[in-house]
Amino acid sequence: MNHNEIKLFSPATVANVACGFDVLGLCLDTVGDEMVIRKVDKKGIRITKIEGFKLPFETELNVAGVSALAMYQELQPDCGFEIEIKKNIKPGSGIGSSAASAVGSVYGINALLGSPLNKTQLTRFAMKGEALASGSEHADNIAPALFGGFTLVKSVNPLEILQIPSPDNLYVTIIHPQIEIKTAISRAMLPKNVALQDAVTQWANVGSFIHSLHTSDYPLMKRSLHDVIIEPHRSKLIPHYDEVKKQTLNVGALGTNISGSGPSIFSLCEGIKTANQVKDVMRKIYSNTGIDFDIHVSKINTKGVKVL
Numbered sequence: 001m002n003h004n005e006i007k008l009f010s011p012a013t014v015a016n017v018a019c020g021f022d023v024l025g026l027c028l029d030t031v032g033d034e035m036v037i038r039k040v041d042k043k044g045i046r047i048t049k050i051e052g053f054k055l056p057f058e059t060e061l062n063v064a065g066v067s068a069l070a071m072y073q074e075l076q077p078d079c080g081f082e083i084e085i086k087k088n089i090k091p092g093s094g095i096g097s098s099a100a101s102a103v104g105s106v107y108g109i110n111a112l113l114g115s116p117l118n119k120t121q122l123t124r125f126a127m128k129g130e131a132l133a134s135g136s137e138h139a140d141n142i143a144p145a146l147f148g149g150f151t152l153v154k155s156v157n158p159l160e161i162l163q164i165p166s167p168d169n170l171y172v173t174i175i176h177p178q179i180e181i182k183t184a185i186s187r188a189m190l191p192k193n194v195a196l197q198d199a200v201t202q203w204a205n206v207g208s209f210i211h212s213l214h215t216s217d218y219p220l221m222k223r224s225l226h227d228v229i230i231e232p233h234r235s236k237l238i239p240h241y242d243e244v245k246k247q248t249l250n251v252g253a254l255g256t257n258i259s260g261s262g263p264s265i266f267s268l269c270e271g272i273k274t275a276n277q278v279k280d281v282m283r284k285i286y287s288n289t290g291i292d293f294d295i296h297v298s299k300i301n302t303k304g305v306k307v308l
């Protein structure tokens with residue numbers, strides 16, 4: 001094994017998870033980027049290879065580069081790093097493409113330096129990448145990509161991340177219609193204020209959803225997976241959203257909602273059988289639209305980013 005080089009799988013994630021805008025996230029198993037991080041004598045951070053999608057090679061303009069640079073400037077190691085990115089997650093897909101890149105670079109560099117930082121500290125640097133990508137330093141994709149499982153960003157300043165357990169039999173079915181929704185735009189369209197009654201409904205749902213994960217209470221999970229604040233605004237950007245939601249719930253999804261800022265749509269399901277039925281329904285609806293799409297069925301990935 002070359003101790004100056006590390007190859008990683010950096011997973012896709014679902015942020016918000018219906019009721020938890022900017023605080024809740026979950027980690028997917030089957031989709032993610034591959035990255036190679038290499039320690040070299042020449043100082044600085046360089047992006048040396050990008051495959052899959054066209055992204056900037058300039059360190060300051062690349063999400064992985066910016067995150068790595070923030071960490072590098074603080075740690076000031078006596079070496080440099082090269083980053084290779086095999087991008088499998090399409091930027092703008094709503095499944096944490098930028099977070100996966102940012103997490104891979106900071107996790108890899110930290111590992112090659114002998115792990116001086118913990119995952120919460122790494123989150124702080126990876127958030128610089130999110131700021132570049134979307135104009136806001138949210139951590140609800142970064143946290144699950146780093147920690148795995150479900151995470152709750154209790155606070156951004158000071159940074160506090162809680163890991164939430166999840167039942168073994170919980171699956172995610174996720175469809176990615178191949179249209180792009182820029183996070184910055186879908187954030188800008190959100191109202192600045194919310195009605196008190198909506199806030200009450202929402203925080204009750206977040207609390208009860210977390211409780212349902214701790215207790216494997218699927219009926220409670222189903223009653224909690226609602227969003228009265230964000231979904232009414234953003235769902236309009238996603239073609240056939242209402243139909244997908246209605247039909248996936250009809251075949252037994254616990255909840256269906258927008259993944260992050262969209263356009264991906266996810267359903268949480270009890271058991272693989274229901275997850276596959278939901279997949280069939282999603283496929284059927286989108287097959288008739290002329291819009292290309294991918295669908296994945298995934299368990300909850302409890303490990304997060306990992307060395308390959």
Ligand code: HSE
Nearest residue numbers: 015022140183260261
């Ligand atoms: N919580 C963020 C949003 C996630 O919904 O804007 C974006 O990936």
